[in-house]
Amino acid sequence: MSFFNNYIYGSNEYLGRLYLIVSSLITFGLITLYSISTDPLSISSSFMRQLIFIIFSLFVFFVLNQINVKTIHDNSTLIYIISFLLCFVPFFLTPVENTYRWIDLGFFYIQPGEYLKCATIILIAKYLSNHQLEVKEGYIVFIPILIALLSSFLVLNQPDLGTAVIIFAPVLPMMLWAGVNGFTLFLLIAPAITIIAASNNMIFNIWGVLMFIIFMTFQGSLFKKVLIYFANIFTGLLFPFFWNDFLNGYQRQRFIDFLNPDLDPMGSSYHIIQSITAIGSGGMFGKGWGQGSQTQLKFLPVQESDFILSVIAEEFGFFGIAAIMFLFFMLIKTLLDIAFKSSDYFSSLVIIGLTSILFSHIFVNSAMTIGLMPVKGLPTPFVSAGGSFMLLCFIMLSLVSNLSKN
């Protein structure tokens, strides 16, 4: 038994907690899928398929658990190149739903873009850990951003905006973890905020003042600061002109369509309205397992994957949602603990990267169901139905377990 414990947990006390949380999430997901399947015990139901994927993923998890951290560290470039090349494979296959995201393996689809996320994190972690002495220098940020840009650009062409954005999610937390200067990080996100703020005069003015204060607080050459400050302001001022005048309506629509190939033809607002009605009508305690009228009447679209949280909200109420949010919180916190306690710098960085990915999935998916974000097909880790992503979650889990065993 101690051998088994050692094999699974290594020497890390937090892994046990992690596995308990993951099992709870999976069980929660399965119970929900059982409730919405018309014929849950038939082999084609989402419940049974999910069960099969989980068993398969567990198998992969145990196999990957054999791999040593050093192997991952030393081969990180190779892992990245392979994942990168794998993303080209779908372009040679017949498109699935007009996109080149999937490879059909017969029994299920895999999405190479998902695995590129992991590979990108590992490569960035290796770079940052090898250049630890230089992290205080501003230029350290360029290589990680270039790596993320490269991956993101490839995925964007599949096209898959969701994954392309998620690839960037780990960059900032990882650099923060590595100890990159706070002001440098601020400079990185400032232009994005500027563009978003440019949509409203009032917000843009507040942002201008705020940015000025931050610039003054930090030390550095005055000339550089003034230059960057005005570059930001000009970007913000010019963007509306570019968007409104330089592009005509048709081009704008094309751009939006390109970014959202899976936008529902009936209009995504229909989905959101149905989702919010389902959630709201669940109330404090929910309508009961299998009793959600919105869900069961099939008003709610893609309920087994994108909108599974809405099903939980309708059938188990706010208590159900609070329970699952608590589990998500504990999942991320445990991962942060593992990263913090990790004895090795590279491992710690990779875990932070993986944690960011899991968290961004959780956040974007939940925010979508309650109308805080546009509809984007990002599944919820360990809960949503779907083979490729479930497998990825287990691969990430095995990476965490490997990296923390030192």
Add this chain to the structure above:
Amino acid sequence: MLKIENKADIFHYRTLLFVLVLSILTLLSRYFYLQVIEYERYSSKSQVNSVRAQATYAPRGLILDRNGVVLVENYPTYILTVTPYELDNKEAQFQIISDITNISIDELSRRYKKYYQGRFLPTVIAKNLTFAEISQIEERRLELSGFQYKRFDERLYNDVLKDAHFLGYLRELDRESIPFLDKSQLYRAGELIGWQGLEKQYETELRYSKGIEYIEVDTYGREINTINENNIPAYPGKNLTLSIDSKLQKFSKNLLIDKKGVILVSNVDSGDILSMVSNPSYNLDIYRGETTDSDWSNLLSDEDKPIINRNIAGLYPPGSSFKIITAFNLIEDGLLDPEDSLMCTGSYIPPGSSNTFNCWKGDGHGLVDLNKAIAQSCNVYFYETVQLIKLADWTKTAKIFGFQNKTNIDLPNELIGQIPDKEFFINTYGRWGWSERGVLLNLTLGQGDILVTPLQSLRYINHIASRGKTAKLKLNANKKVEYYDDILLADQTWDRVINGLYDVVNSEGGSGWRAKQSKVKLYGKTSTAENPHGEPHAWFNGFFDFEGQTYSLVVLVENGGGGGAVASPIAGEIVKFFTSEQIEIVNK
């Protein structure tokens, strides 16, 4: 273990934890707002005004013949559905339905189980409701909560072509088949799908595109209001115009009354099939409404196999028409001078053998050259000459003419038949159980292990009629004309064979003289194919020019007797249809 030690800063840890807590609290507060503070609003919205997206339908495309005669159209019927969660007393309610419709409770329960899609979705339990039944259901509305009747289109076949296999039929979809179908068509259990024949082949074109309609419903699923915003209209399927001439089809069908067999007529230039009869057949109306299991098992166990479309799925020995394959080999490879004559004494004894092979004409044909051998179908001529050909060359020629290959007509489930080659004989008879010379004596007569479909035979005659540049056979009149791979033979080869085929019908002593016509030149070849099932099959394959177009025909009478005596006169009648001599019969 690795080189560099982790120096994670507690400040960074706290920053990330802070972001996490903030995000989760933002999400939770929004959920709390929706679920607890705004609960009343959304709860009543979900109860009173649920918007249900409901599929709407449009008619399936019609099937027309080449002259625009409607062969298959739609016919409105009413079906009864039940929504499980709205039932208040299933047994009692089923009893009422059983009383009204005379369907037993057991049968109703069986269908309820079979088509069940979920507690909240309507399940079909009865079809073809009469108006009397509908009005009784309407009268007892209050006792029958959860039951609804709906319009449902079925296929109606024109009386002229009620039994044409190639039309195919529709079938109700069950849940198990759906995962294997095209997802973009949004199939649902209980809907109809083309399952055989042209209905299957052209399913995508014929099928309507489904629409979506949003309806406000209350908690009991009752419709309150239709919302016209965002509706997607349903579009009807496209009509399918066939190359079939229904008059000719009916006329040909009448020629086969009381006979088993096949009549095929095609336009050689376009590949259009004008008539495709397979007899015996069965009434396609059997697929409408309720078909009892005993009707089905009678149909399936019938020894005459009415359910099979013999044109594409019946396999027969071709008989003497395959002598032409030998002739092609002989002339094209210069193995003999077609003008040379052999002596047919009525029998042939192969060198080194003691077996006697007889000609069908007991006292012999006398001196026979190639032309006469084809015209009078002399066995002895081909026994002797086939000895000059290698088995591999012979089978290759047969395959060039499309045998043991699909004709690729636009119908599903076509069989390819069999052209036995060396490998086949070794597998079947052992390495020493056969000889090349021996089997060729059989093959040259189109006997012994050769199996062809009548449609392949039509393709074969079309290849000859078009001298190797042949349009692909098709049933869809609007399908673009495509061609089979060209068959490149010398002009002189085609001339010899075609002259022979002319003499079959038109010369003195030609085996197909009974098909001879005064107004058009008919070319053809009779076959009398021996088979283990009784009398020989009678074949006639031929072609003729009429008003600038070339037409071809294949007549097969299963176990009918001699090709010359039985099939040729039928072929003659078909040609007469074209030359209008038979117009009054057609219009009867």
